[in-house]
Amino acid sequence: MSGRDKDSEAESRRILDRAAGESDLESSIISRTVSRVRNHVAAEDADKDDWAEYWGTRIGRGIGMAIVVGLVVWFFVFLMRG
Template sequence: MVDRDRDKAAESRRILERISREADTGGASLVSRATKRARNHVSATDADQDDWIEQWGTRIGRVLGLAICVGLLVWLVMFLLRGA
């Protein structure tokens, strides 16, 4: 019974330490982290850096997707403000 309690306590400490490490942001705010993630996503940092066609194709596709999303959002706001 004592070994079981000791194992549970050790596991709890490991879980809490892992959560603490994951939650530690190094002082970066939520906005700055979100901005960095969005910039990295649009600039295609996750694409193959050796294949320039894939890299530029990914960038163009993501920028077009962002532009379409913003355009639809503007259209929706204008539609709702007209009282339709």
């Protein structure tokens, strides 16, 4: 095997390994997004020592999420009725 063939084979393996890693990236992006949304709604960024801020943030974000879900459902029903 010549040096050029070895270089070509090494490059092909590198490309295949990279492609395999990128396919795992999709699941990683989804899991990170789900984790971020869960932490946002659970008010992980709020001050846990201040109970009013912590619970107010959780309640507010929960109500906001319920409103968004309600609007999406309403919009879907609106589109289906014509």
